[in-house]
Amino acid sequence: MDIARREFLQLTVNLALVSLGGHSVADDTPGWHGGKVLSDVVYQLFPHERLSRDVYMQVTEQLGDSIGQSAELTAMMNNAMEVLSGNSQENWFALSERGKTEAIEKIQHTPFFQFVLNEALSGVYRHPLTWELLGYEGSSLEFGGYIDRGFNDIDWLPD
Amino acid sequence: MNKFSLDDSSVVVVVGSGAGGGTVSDVLSNNGINVVCLEAGRRLDLTEIVTDEAGMFGKITWLDERQGSGIAPPPFPVWNCKTVGGTTMHWTATGIRLQEHEFSAQSRYGAVKGTTLVDWPLSLAELEPYYSVAEDRLGVTGTHGIERLPESNNYMVFKAGAKKCGYREINTGNLAINSKPRDGRGSCLQLGFCTSGCATGAKWSTLYTDIPAAERSGHFELRPESMAVRVNHDGKGRVTGVEYLDKHGQGHTQSARAVCIAGNTVETTRLLLNSQSDQFPRGLANGSGQVGRNYMRHVMASLVGVMPGQVNQHRGAHQAGIIYDERYHDDGRGFFGGLLFETVSFTPESMARFLRPGSWGRPYTRLLEQYDRMAALLIVGEDPPVETNSITLHPTRKDQYGLPVPVVHYEHHDNSRKLLRYGLDRGRRIYEALGAEQVLELVDVFPATHNMGTARMGDDPATSVCNQWGQTHELDNLFISDGSLFPTSGCANPTLTIIALALRQAEYVASLLRSNSI
Structure with a gap:
């Protein structure tokens, strides 16, 4: 784990504790509260049911790195978390998918949302597991190209 | 490898190493003329070219600040390259000629309100010999007996649909991509995503053709990571050299007998405007006020069809498919000019970014999950010159070189x-x-x-920047060698025409130098 990310995680944990006014994050909650909600927001943005949730966690970690390096983004994230869930993980996860969508719609015109949307898009759609899900096979150079691997294998066209 | 001294005023300085600059450098140096080529970007080794869109984007793209306005995307209005080879690294290798009527747009279409339509100062017949040489140099399929590329899935969908629509002129295009090994380069392995650079070199790029050929001439020096910032002139209507910044930000001035600028329209415009002086207060060679105006970028859009069966459009050469039937001018269609349909492909990331920009949520991911059944095409149509479509310099914002940030404005x-x-x-x-x-x-x-379009050719110095050779009207030894020259756009992808014009210009420059006319 690089330093920026570690600092970011520490920072968000601290912020979460402060904003909870002394209520501690449940001991059995893995990760940190903002991170779990943010990861679920990333999922709600680009929900692929058959895609491992690990992909969304990894994308959220990268997002966290970027946010943690900017006081401005960190402040924006805290505002967004307030609007999304009243800064409560329980509130967020109590929402139905429709409820989550409606909550996200409330922030979708903010610069923070545009930042998250852009990063989430790059992160999810550059991920090899997403490629596998969608049927994109990536670089073929190491296999000699697609010339012998189906570039002209279509079989459903009319004669 | 040659090295020329900064005070060597016998050299021709070429700014840019892409289609225009690479070609001019190659032809001049192989005619025994000493050339220094200033390229803003880095020189990649072939092993650094990988089939990874996101990775290559960072390596080859011009990412310095630019602003877009109108419908030009605000943070990234133009997608061109900053690397040795220029945008021939990114191009899809479609090498088609303009049509005869596209050289005489004003005569053919008439005067149209809101446009600055003009006829070219040269005809197709005059350019044809150079087109032919260009096609041979690049190895364009479907010309000079060169076999066309084989048919990919995306193409076969395109062709089958086109035939049902009654189209007849359909093939895998005229591409500067080897269907068979040729000119020391191998044949296409159908890697796909030609726009990220070709890892095998089957696609023509100046990085591994003209630039090494110029180096072999013994009359050429390439200076990568050298950003031209100003062209200097004397009081007698001649340019004298080019100021540039090296990779450490150190300034140098290379003396020159002549200068050819091929920076792709945005950088060519910026360099001319930034070279303003007491004698040229509106920018170098800009007495007409036309530098940076009449900016054209083709009418361009895509269609993505979600088909009943698998397509796998990611497999295979990007643009190996063209329908030519709609490229003609037809008064009955209610608009002037023509268009081409060309195959195109998208990675998952590009598809997610462009299919419905800004979309998110389950309906969008359901759509994206049809990726393997998507077929895609590009529409490329003639775009008339409009004086207010322009490239200008931001009044206050500066980039990392201390140069004014370019502002690209475009409206339909x-x-x-x-x-x-x-x-x-x-x-x-x-x-x-x-x-x-x-x-x-x-x-x-x-x-x-x-x-x-931003340094258009024409016969009249009051309404154009360059003559038919790309020589600026105001400075005899200053030439423009890129797409900025086009008086109108036609509907063909512009690179082959840029190269044909560059070949013709290089021959002309060489003759002027030999006769001591410049």
Whole structure:
């Protein structure tokens, strides 16, 4: 784990504790509260049911790195978390998918949302597991190209 | 490898190493003329070219700050390259000629309100010999007996739909991609995503053709990571050298006997405007006020069809498919100029970014999950010159070189909207004819890749920047060698024409130098 990310995680944990006014994050909650909600927001943005949730966690970690390096983004994230869930993980996860969508719609015109949307898009759609899900096979150079691997294998066209 | 001293005023300085600059450098140096080529970007080793769109984007793209306005995307209005080879690294290798009527747009289409339509100062017949040489140099398929590329899935869908629509002129295009090994380069392995650079070198790029050929001449020095910032002149109407910054930000001035600028329209415009002086207060060679005006980028949009069966459009050469039937001018269509349909492909990331920009949520991911059944095409249509479509310098913002940030402004002319609507409606039928579940229109979402018009050629110095050789009207030894020269755009991808003009210009420059005319 690089330093920026570690600092970011520490920072968000601290912020979460402060904003909870002394209520501690449940001991059995893995990760940190903002991170779990943010990861679920990333999922709600680009929900692929058959895609491992690990992909969304990894994308959220990268997002966290970027946010943690900017006081401005960190402040924006805290505002967004307030609007999304009243800064409560329980509130967020109590929402139905429709409820989550409606909550996200409330922030979708903010610069923070545009930042998250852009990063989430790059992160999810550059991920090899997403490629596998969608049927994109990536670089073929190491296999000699697609010339012998189906570039002209279509079989459903009319004669 | 040659090295020329900064005070060597016998050299020709070429700014840019892409289609225009690479070609001019190659021809001049192989005619025994000493050339220094200043390239803003880095020189990549072939092993650094990988089939990874995101990775290559960072390596080859011009990412310095630019601003877009109108419908030009604000943070990234133009997608061109900053690397040795220039945008020949990114190009899709479509090498087609302009048509005869496209050289005489004003005569053919008439005077149209809101445009600055003109006739070219040269005809197709005059350019034909150079087109032919260009096609041979690049190895364009379907010319000089060079076999066309084989048919890919995306192409076969395109062709089958086109035939059902009654189209007849359909093939895998005229591409500067080897179908068989040729000119020391191997044949296409159908890697796909030609726009990220070709890892095998089957696609023509100056990085591994003209630039090494110039180096072998013994009359050429390439200076990568050298950003030209100003062209100097004397009081006698001659340029004298080019100021540039090296990779450490150190300034140098290379003396020159002549200068050819091929920076792609944005950088060519910026360099001319930034070279303003007491004698040229509006910018170098800009007495007409036309530098940076009449910016054209083609009417461009995509259609994505969700087909009944698998397509796997990611497999295979990007643009190996063209329908030519709509490229003619037809008064009966309600707009002037023509258009081409060309195959195109998208990675998952590009598809997610461009299919419905800004979309998110379950309906969007359900759509994206049809990725393997998507077929895609590009519409490329003639874009009339409009004086207010422009490249200007930001009044206050500076980039890391201390240069004013370029501002790219573009709006559709009415004719373009009509042509676009027509192209979308006709193109949609290609996929609908095969039972597409839906056809999505990708309109006004792409940054421009075909950049033209901002230093137009013409016979009249009052209304144009350069003559038919790309020689500026005001400074005899200053030449423009890129798409900036185009008085009108036609509907063909511009690179082959840029190269044909560059070949013709290089021959002319060489003759002027030999006769001591400049």
